[in-house]
Amino acid sequence: xxxxxxxxxxxxxxxxxxxxxxxxxxxxxxxxxxxxxxxxxxxxxxxxxxxxxxxxxxxxxxxxxxxxxxxxxxxxxxxxxxxxxxxxxxxxxxxxxxxxxxxxxxxxxxxxxxxxxxxxxxxxxxxxxxxxxxxxxxxxxxxxxxxxxxxxxxxxxxxxxxxxxxxxxxxxxxxxxxxxxxxxxxxxxxxxxxxxxxxxxxxxxxxxxxxxxxxxxxxxxxxxxxxxxxxxxxxxxxxxxxxxxxxxxxxxxxxxxxxxxxxxxxxxxxxxxxxxxxxxxxxxxxxxxxxxxxxxxxxxxxxxxxxxxxxxxxxxxxxxxxxxxxxxxxxxxxxxxxxxxxxxxxxxxxxxxxxxxxxxxxxxxxxxxxxxxxxxxxxxxxxxxxxxxxxxxxxxxxxxxxxxxx
Amino acid sequence: xxxxxxxxxxxxxxxxxxxxxxxxxxxxxxxxxxxxxxxxxxxxxxxxxxxxxxxxxxxxxxxxxxxxxxxxxxxxxxxxxxxxxxxxxxxxxxxxxxxxxxxxxxxxxxxxxxxxxxxxxxxxxxxxxxxxxxxxxxxxxxx
Numbered sequence: 435x436x437x438x439x440x441x442x443x444x445x446x447x448x449x450x451x452x453x454x455x456x457x458x459x460x461x462x463x464x465x466x467x468x469x470x471x472x473x474x475x476x477x478x479x480x481x482x483x484x485x486x487x488x489x490x491x492x493x494x495x496x497x498x499x500x501x502x503x504x505x506x507x508x509x510x511x512x513x514x515x516x517x518x519x520x521x522x523x524x525x526x527x528x529x530x531x532x533x534x535x536x537x538x539x540x541x542x543x544x545x546x547x548x549x550x551x552x553x554x555x556x557x558x559x560x561x562x563x564x565x566x567x568x569x570x571x572x573x574x575x576x577x578x579x580x581x582x583x584x585x586x587x588x589x590x591x592x593x594x595x596x597x598x599x600x601x602x603x604x605x606x607x608x609x610x611x612x613x614x615x616x617x618x619x620x621x622x623x624x625x626x627x628x629x630x631x632x633x634x635x636x637x638x639x640x641x642x643x644x645x646x647x648x649x650x651x652x653x654x655x656x657x658x659x660x661x662x663x664x665x666x667x668x669x670x671x672x673x674x675x676x677x678x679x680x681x682x683x684x685x686x687x688x689x690x691x692x693x694x695x696x697x698x699x700x701x702x703x704x705x706x707x708x709x710x711x712x713x714x715x716x717x718x719x720x721x722x723x724x725x726x727x728x729x730x731x732x733x734x735x736x737x738x739x740x741x742x743x744x745x746x747x748x749x750x751x752x753x754x755x756x757x758x759x760x761x762x763x764x765x766x767x768x769x770x771x772x773x774x775x776x777x778x779x780x781x782x783x784x785x786x787x788x789x790x791x792x793x794x795x796x797x798x799x800x801x802x803x804x805x806x807x808x809x810x811x812x813x814x815x816x817x818x819x820x821x822x823x824x825x826x827x828x829x830x831x832x833x834x835x836x837x838x839x840x
Numbered sequence: 841x842x843x844x845x846x847x848x849x850x851x852x853x854x855x856x857x858x859x860x861x862x863x864x865x866x867x868x869x870x871x872x873x874x875x876x877x878x879x880x881x882x883x884x885x886x887x888x889x890x891x892x893x894x895x896x897x898x899x900x901x902x903x904x905x906x907x908x909x910x911x912x913x914x915x916x917x918x919x920x921x922x923x924x925x926x927x928x929x930x931x932x933x934x935x936x937x938x939x940x941x942x943x944x945x946x947x948x949x950x951x952x953x954x955x956x957x958x959x960x961x962x963x964x965x966x967x968x969x970x971x972x973x974x975x976x977x978x979x980x981x982x983x
Contacts, residue, residue, distance in 0.1 A: 559974045568954040570968040573946060580906035587907070593888065595914040596879050667882070 452795065454665035455755045456788065458604050459762060463787070465608045466766040467773040467780055470615055473560055474774060508620035512628035519629075523636065523643040530647060530658060539659040543590035546606060546661070551582040553609040589661065596666050603663045607759050611766035615774070622771050626812050629764060633806035648804055661759040755795070761807040765791075768815045775823060778830065782822035786814040876925050878916045886925060889915065893931040900935060905942035908935040 499507070529538060555578050562569060588594050588602040615622070636642040651658045765787050772779040790811030798805050833839040877883030884892060896911040915932045918925045958965045966972055 559970070563971045563974060566971060568957065569950065569970045570953045571970050571973045572968070573950045573953070574970050576903060576946065580904055583902075583904055584906050584910055593884055593892070595877070595910065596882060598910055598914070 451665065451755055452792070455663075455757055455795070456791065458600060458663060458665075459757070459765060459791065460784075460788075462604050462607045462611070462762045463766050463769045463784060465604075466611045466615065466770040469557065469608070469612050470770045470773045473557075473564060504620045505624070508618075508624040511621045512625045515625055516628050516632045519632065520636075520643065523647075527643050527647050527650070530650060535656070535659060539590065542659050542661065543586050546589040546602075547582055547586045549606050549609055550585040550602075551578060553613055554578065554581065554605070557609060557612060600663065600666075603661065603759060604762070606661065607663075607762035607766060611763045611770060614763065614767040615770035619771070619774075622767065623816065626764060626768055627816060630806075630809040630812040633808040637804055637806040645804070662756050663759060663762065664756045755798075757807060761811075764808060765811060765815070768812065768819070772815075772819050776827070778827060779819050779822045782818045782826065783815045786818040787811045790814040874917065874921060874924050876918050876928055877914055879914075883914075886928070889918075889925070890927045890931075893918075893928045893935075897931040897935050897938075900938060905939045905946070908939035908942070911935040912939065 526538070558574070558578065561567070562574075584598075585602045585605070588599045589606075617625070636644040639645065647658060768787065769780055769783050772783040790813070791807070793810050794805060794807050797810075830839070875881055875883060876886050876889040883889075893911060893915060896907055900908040900911065912919065912932055912935055915928055918928045918932050919936070922929070952960070953965075953968070961968070
């Protein structure tokens with residue numbers, strides 16, 4: 435085959451790797467928008483019961499407050515939430531420092547189970563209720579149990595089917611993101627901006643918790659247990675097939691040279707760690723760091739849920755891109771919230787987020803270190819949401835009603 | 841062999857070139873190796889696969905047909921190449937049978953319930969159907 439004789443350039447594999455990370459992000463956002471449109475479209479079913487969690491602990495929004503009150507309340511909510519996240523991340527750093535890795539892994543599996551069973555069950559019940567699907571509770575419980583337990587296996591076990599693990603990580607992102615879109619509107623927007631700022635601080639400042647975590651993991655050459663999405667590594671022509679690329683395995687230092695050699699034509703040093711709270715960054719040249727950041731949700735009639743996610747983007751040991759699950763979640767929250775207004779804002783925000791992600795990936799290849807994935811995309815997304823809502827909509831509506839466009 | 845074992849991979853996979861290296865020994869090694877998992881060289885080795893297949897098979901008995909299905913999906917090359925991995929094949933085939941039987945039973949029950957409906961079950965239907973159960977337990981009253 436002549437095609438294989440031609441040396442593969444950077445462009446050939448770069449596109450594949452970008453697509454490998456853009457596809458799950460897009461699927462996650464699309465699913466959240468779909469859920470928001472389906473479950474929120476029926477105005478009679480939307481109850482006035484508010485969704486109370488730690489993000490609305492300081493102030494719960496009601497329609498009658500003035501704009502300034504809402505803004506101040508949202509700001510207080512965000513402060514509380516970011517403070518909670520910071521404390522949780524420092525606890526994580528402490529636990530990792532004390533080498534309680536087994537506990538962290540167990541906690542990760544447990545939180546994945548809670549998210550899948552609890553939140554997944556809630557969403558399924560809402561869907562069944564909406565469509566009046568005639569399923570009985572025995573079948574429902576068996577299906578939910580299956581789904582959750584296999585999800586825990588996928589997240590917990592290090593060597594599992596790549597496709598199944600990726601699918602479950604995307605599902606966990608979708609479920610948590612949907613529940614975050616239920617927060618009041620002002621709180622959501624201020625919270626997103628606050629988290630973007632926190633992300634920059636946590637990853638880039640020398641005292642930031644995520645940076646400490648990553649540096650500890652690098653120095654110890656260990657895995658951090660966390661929920662991170664790793665794209666399937668692209669195996670290129672010049673890779674020696676005898677040396678197996680292991681997706682999730684930690685490699686010893688001696689293999690690093692091989693890796694670096696294999697990738698010299700891309701000039702990648704795989705030591706990019708991103709840390710933001712939620713996603714774990716690729717730590718070291720061959721580690722799959724998984725970091726948890728507790729995300730505490732408190733629902734009125736349910737026990738406290740804690741899930742840990744880590745944000746950030748990095749490069750996996752085999753050159754695959756790793757993106758933290760928190761990034762998935764907050765991108766989807768932004769797009770889901772935009773969907774609550776109109777689909778036009780969804781398109782604008784989706785394009786802004788993808789552009790932001792592309793910029794972040796470019797910065798990643800330039801700086802070769804862990805970078806926060808949230809700030810660029812969230813800032814672009816928020817700016818474009820307000821531009822679309824305030825300026826674009828008026829323009830488009832006027833054009834359409836005068837039959838000039840669309 | 842390699843293409844076959846990776847033919848079920850997701851479309852994220854790049855085109856796999858089988859013999860890129862000039863070293864004839866590595867060519868022989870790479871072309872002779874059949875990976876037992878669907879991930880190919882990214883997945884498990886044969887020895888670890890036996891352990892995994894056995895564990896999944898045993899765990900599936902805890903009312904987890906989906907785990908059996910994932911077992912079959914993950915070790916799909918084992919099912920395709922009949923004589924390659926006898927030990928793993930044992931467990932995977934039994935998982936497939938278990939999955940089919942359980943699914944048949946479960947779907948028989950679920951279809952009877954949904955198609956039969958109220959005429960078949962009478963008042964018990966209202967007690968079992970999910971949206972009523974959810975209403976009674978207050979689960980569908982989410983924000």
